[in-house]
Amino acid sequence: MAEADVRVAGPDDAAEIARIQLTTWRTAYADVLPEDVLAGLDPFETESQWRHALTEGPASVLVATEGEWLVGFCAAGFAPEAETAAADGTAPADAATVALVSTLLVEPRWGRRGHGGRLLGAMAQRLSAEGATRGITWVPEADTASTGFYASVGWQPDGTVRTLDAGGRPLRELRLSGSLDLRFERS
Structure with a gap:
C-alpha cells in the first residue's frame, strides 16, 4: 500500500473534496436518498461551498491521502447548541465543549x-x-456502514433522532455520541 497520511485541507483541495463527496453520496446513499436528489447535486456549487468553508467557515x-491521491475528508468543529440538545430540548451540561463531526467521507474505492x-x-x-470533551455526529439510520464504523471507536446512538426532508422523502438520522479519546477496535 502507498504511504497514507492526514493533513489540513486548503482552498486548492475544494474540487477534490467536492468530487469525493458527490461520488461517495451517489454510491453509499443510492438506497437512502431519492435518485433525483443525487442526480441534481451540482459539482460546481458543491466545490464553491467547500472553497467557502475552507477559507471562511x-x-x-x-x-486523507494515499500516495498522491486525496481519498477522503473530515469536517468538524464545536457543535451549535441546538445540535447538542436532548430530544426534549434541554442542553447537556457539557454543551459548550461538544464537537460536531459534520462530515466524514472516504471515497468507496479507497475504503477499508x-x-x-x-x-x-x-x-x-x-x-x-481546542477544548472539546466529546463528539457527536448525525448518521442516516439506514447507513449501517457508518454506524458500524463509529461503533468501532465507541460512539453509540444517544437516543436523539431527527427527520430531514430528502427531496420529499423523510430521512431519519440518529445522533451518535462518544469520547474524543478514541479506542479503535476491529469488528
Whole structure:
C-alpha cells in the first residue's frame, strides 16, 4: 500500500473534496436518498461551498491521502447548541465543549484501508486540543456502514433522532455520541 497520511485541507483541495463527496453520496446513499436528489447535486456549487468553508467557515477540515491521491475528508468543529440538545430540548451540561463531526467521507474505492480511522483520530486530537470533551455526529439510520464504523471507536446512538426532508422523502438520522479519546477496535 502507498504511504497514507492526514493533513489540513486548503482552498486548492475544494474540487477534490467536492468530487469525493458527490461520488461517495451517489454510491453509499443510492438506497437512502431519492435518485433525483443525487442526480441534481451540482459539482460546481458543491466545490464553491467547500472553497467557502475552507477559507471562511468555522469548521476544521482534514483530508486523507494515499500516495498522491486525496481519498477522503473530515469536517468538524464545536457543535451549535441546538445540535447538542436532548430530544426534549434541554442542553447537556457539557454543551459548550461538544464537537460536531459534520462530515466524514472516504471515497468507496479507497475504503477499508484505515483512512476513516486516521481522519477521525486526527480530528479528535485536534478538537481535544481546542477544548472539546466529546463528539457527536448525525448518521442516516439506514447507513449501517457508518454506524458500524463509529461503533468501532465507541460512539453509540444517544437516543436523539431527527427527520430531514430528502427531496420529499423523510430521512431519519440518529445522533451518535462518544469520547474524543478514541479506542479503535476491529469488528
